[in-house]
Amino acid sequence: MNELRTIRAKSGTNQEGTSAHNRRVIIEAIRLNGPLSRADLARATRLTKQTVSNLIENLEADGLVASEDVVRRGRGQPSTPYRLVAEGAFALGVQIDRELTRVVAVDFLGREAARAVANLPPGDPVEGSRVILRLVEKVRADLVARIPVSAHRLTGLGIAMPGPFGLEPAGDDPWMMGKWQAFPLLETLAAGTGLDVSLQNDATACATAERMNGAADGLDHVVCLYLGYGIGAGLILGGELYTGSNRNAGEIGMVLFSRGGAVLPLEHRASLASLFQRLGLDTATTDAYETVERLTREGDPRILDWLEGAATDLRQAVHMVETIFDPQTVLLTGSAPQPLAERLFAAVFPLLPSNAERPGRTIARFQLGTMDPWAVALGAAADPIRRAFDPVFSAILKEAT
Amino acid sequence: MNELRTIRAKSGTNQEGTSAHNRRVIIEAIRLNGPLSRADLARATRLTKQTVSNLIENLEADGLVASEDVVRRGRGQPSTPYRLVAEGAFALGVQIDRELTRVVAVDFLGREAARAVANLPPGDPVEGSRVILRLVEKVRADLVARIPVSAHRLTGLGIAMPGPFGLEPAGDDPWMMGKWQAFPLLETLAAGTGLDVSLQNDATACATAERMNGAADGLDHVVCLYLGYGIGAGLILGGELYTGSNRNAGEIGMVLFSRGGAVLPLEHRASLASLFQRLGLDTATTDAYETVERLTREGDPRILDWLEGAATDLRQAVHMVETIFDPQTVLLTGSAPQPLAERLFAAVFPLLPSNAERPGRTIARFQLGTMDPWAVALGAAADPIRRAFDPVFSAILKEAT
């Protein structure tokens, strides 16, 4: 008779949530600090020795941790450190870009275990998703061939592609991603692989990669600028990845910057697309990446000119994210050729004065992260791992029915 | 012999953490939905009926919830809704501004229970903190006189003042807040009141106020622009207040905007300070607030001119925070006279196209929040309440030794 009311609240938790969290905390502690003994873990997590012992036993049985050689450290019984077992879990990651797709498998430590790359038919997600599925199966077969135990240890499939997500297709869609946005990608890949599928934008995936093995590891507040065809920011806020209410947080490429009287999106000058355009490169027909690398080494004046404009905007972007997020550090990542990235990074200095310039700073305000073109795929693959094993709030809550 | 190593990890949890979280979840569910029966609560929190019964009994004994009249809703045993008891908890809040301080007491629901205001000697935190302490004692006495039970139910004292915090004192310090920043304020007020003291900037406090009773209630992703002497943003991200690594997140007044060739901080045009300057008002000697209100009603051309500039910048600021945070909504709050605020709010429209313009939106992109000058003090006071009773991640973890 009464209409069913929607009741809003976070969900509660129970003993299961408690122990799940504690398992995750132990894994995190070992990941951050390297091998730790049970006593070390008890101190790090504030759990009792006994609880840690139980959990370690549990994790060892699951093949996620293993003991190392006994260590003597002065008086008292020697300790037995435990390390994470790389083969304890795996995940797959897919990067979808305009013209190509990269698929990787990573292990529990986020290290690459297999990879494959293929071209994508631009603007054709139907055929494109078939290509991806074939590639995923190839990588999966590769992985299983190499490490036989892995089959049931696959925690999921992470996808990374340029955002923003969920918008009305725009009239101008220079990157042909509009059709991909409209395509039921997650459903298709979930059905085709039988895996749990997650989606994030490329900047967020790159931040995940930096968090897994890079400069962001162990930090709780990091803004990771991602310079690709466009420019975006992957956000680690309060120790967790932040993606906003619709997975579109950090799309700073669309923030408006004024230059010489005109108001333009940041990515108009600070993006590889703007560089390719300046150079008259068609990414579909030329190997733009190598061309840019060569021209950079040659000191091409168009590159220098672009660098100046991009660095100016980037300097302001760093100031903006420092001011807005109050992060511990800002990273420059992306898929630019290494020489270009290094020049750009250097050209951003000196940084603008900002709130980040505080007495007693120990971490650099602005650092150069990875420019590995595979970082996005690796980050995409690391996402299911982190979902399954990181101590996050949502892992404690009871699941939806 | 070995140096004590610092081991990094989140801390673990135990049954205590579990039940503490569940208590908080129940409180949140009632706060968001209004009175709920035990069965409703079980559905909302995914806890079992029995668990909810235990917790409700517990909360009732603590005087935090109380039963209402039995409700018949069709077949089955009638249900007994529980509501939050306003007198169940109290907290004090202090707003410190350049020339004055406001102190309020709020109840469990965030409603004002007592208030007081006094002038502050500009740039003199030693004498100023004495003024504050006297005012706090006055409000506390007021509160206790009105509601005798309250003494031990005081959860803490929240302070709000303009940021940024922890920086080297700048050469130009037009607002005389530099000396306050250097002063050991938390320690002084903690010692003087015997209460737990917390600190946030004024924009964050205003966001807390909006979250407690205003437009942000029940939303998980909100950016709350605060237009005061300067301009800042209070951030609610992922259901929790976000303050960055050094409590300086959201200080968007310092973000650089280009206008007519010059690069200037946002607050150069979009702040009350800029308006006062334009009008030649000295806030120390005149009642700037009333003057502005009168001039606004009169349609003073200087006001109109300022409005145009401020609205232009604000429009861009809204676009910026929408793009960067992907929030559910953006609120305009502050301490401007209501007529001015309404005009400014209206002048921001039409909003710039952004990622927030998605199909199927139900919440307005940009809303006018409170301009109550007491909102900051109320938010400061609500902070200890929310710390003590909101279901946040940190509440589950074991405490530091």
Added chain:
DNA sequence: CTTATTAAGTCAAATGTCTTGACTTAACTG
């Protein structure tokens, strides 16, 4: 009017996880 159905809420035993304190083991120190 009587019976069936539905839903709220309680009871008591069971389960799962962490905690406690005593104990064992194994090293270094003097």
Added chain:
DNA sequence: CAGTTAAGTCAAGACATTTGACTTAATAAG
């Protein structure tokens, strides 16, 4: 070689949630 320190285990206990049967109290249907 005895004393001290620290890692790690053992077993009983404490605590919070879960389970399933049961009670209570209303409406709906015949």
